Amino acid sequence: xxxxxxxxxxxxxxxxxxxxxxxxxxxxxxxxxxxxxxxxxxxxxxxxxxxxxxxxxxxxxxxxxxxxxxxxxxxxxxxxxxxxxxxxxxxxxxxxxxxxxxxxxxxxxxxxxxxxxxxxxxxxxxxxxxxxxxxxxxxxxxxxxxxxxxxxxxxxxxxxxxxxxxxxxxxxxxxxxxx
Numbered sequence: 001x002x003x004x005x006x007x008x009x010x011x012x013x014x015x016x017x018x019x020x021x022x023x024x025x026x027x028x029x030x031x032x033x034x035x036x037x038x039x040x041x042x043x044x045x046x047x048x049x050x051x052x053x054x055x056x057x058x059x060x061x062x063x064x065x066x067x068x069x070x071x072x073x074x075x076x077x078x079x080x081x082x083x084x085x086x087x088x089x090x091x092x093x094x095x096x097x098x099x100x101x102x103x104x105x106x107x108x109x110x111x112x113x114x115x116x117x118x119x120x121x122x123x124x125x126x127x128x129x130x131x132x133x134x135x136x137x138x139x140x141x142x143x144x145x146x147x148x149x150x151x152x153x154x155x156x157x158x159x160x161x162x163x164x165x166x167x168x169x170x171x172x173x174x175x176x177x178x179x
Contacts, residue, residue, distance in 0.1 A: 001085075003039050003080060003084055003086065003087070003090075004032060004036065004038070004039050006085065006086045006087060007032060007039060007048055007087050007129070008029065008032055010086070010087050010088075010111065010129070011025055011028050011029050011032075012029070013110055014110055014111050014114070016111075016113065016114060017172065017175075021114055024114040024116055024127075025114060027127075028114060028116075028127050028129075031045070031046065031127060032048070038127075039080050040079075040080065041079045044124070045124060045125070046124050046125030046126065046127055047079070047080075047126070048080060048127045048128075048129060049078060049079055049080065049126045049128045050077060050078070050080060050084075050087050050088075050090035050091035050094060050128070050129050050131070051074075051075050051076060051078070051091055051094060051128055051129070051130050051131065052091040052092065052095035052104070052106065052130070052131040052132060053075040053076075053112070053130065053131070053132045053166070053169050053170060053173055054075070054076060054095055054099050054101065054104060054132075054133050054134075054135050054141075055132055055134060055135065055170075055177070056134075056135045056139065056152070057134070057177050058137065059152075060154055061152045061153060061155065062152070062153055062155065062158060062170060063099055063135065063141055063150065063151070063152050063153075064150075064151060064153055064158070064166070065098055065099075065143075065144075065146070065147040065149070065150050066148040066149035066150070066151070067146070067147065068145075068146055068148050072162070073161045073162045074162070074163075074166060075095075075130065075166060075169060076094050076095040076097075076098035076133075077091065077094045077098075078098075078146075081093075087111075087129050088106055088110075088131065091106065091129070091130075091131040091133070092104060092106055092131075092133065095131075095133045097146075098147060098150075099135075099141050099142075100140070100141050100143070100144065101136075101139045101140070101141055103136050103139070104133040104134065104135060104136075104139075105133065105134050105136075106132065106134075107131065107132045107133070107134065107173070107176055107177070109176075111129050111130055111131055112130055112131055112132045112169060112172045112173050112176060113165075113168060113169050113172045114127070114128065114129060114130065115128045115130055115165045115168075115169070116128070117165065128165075130165075130169050132169070132172075132173040132176065155170065155174065158170050
């Protein structure tokens with residue numbers, strides 16, 4: 001199965017909370033139907049990306065990266081690559097590369113949230129499929145070349161440093177963890 005086909009299946013199975021998430025799911029599916037190259041950075045109309053919020057629920061904290069190009073505290077994530085067989089693997093690969101933590105495990109049951117955000121030309125949109133990844137006890141993070149900084153934040157500190165998408169991702173992740 002291609003990554004494109006996997007993304008379609010993952011999105012069809014996603015039952016995001018609320019009308020806005022269901023609307024985004026439809027937009028993502030329409031995008032993939034219209035753009036066979038919609039998984040790749042080269043797609044000028046936009047492309048899917050995969051990310052993961054790294055959480056340490058035992059300590060009530062999340063690991064965020066200070067993105068080198070954007071200068072914002074974000075979850076780990078990025079572009080899909082030809083070697084990625086699933087969106088889950090792409091998110092896990094990106095989280096491992098950017099956090100330096102080798103033994104992350106995604107929360108089960110697929111994406112936690114979808115987030116569509118504009119990016120500069122020549123492309124126009126990132127259609128981010130957002131997961132949550134659990135850090136094992138004693139996980140040690142190390143900064144990658146893609147980051148200016150890497151830092152653990154207590155749950156209640158995230159709203160002070162991150163944008164609405166990251167705050168929403170944390171809220172949805174906590175709801176899943178507490179369910």
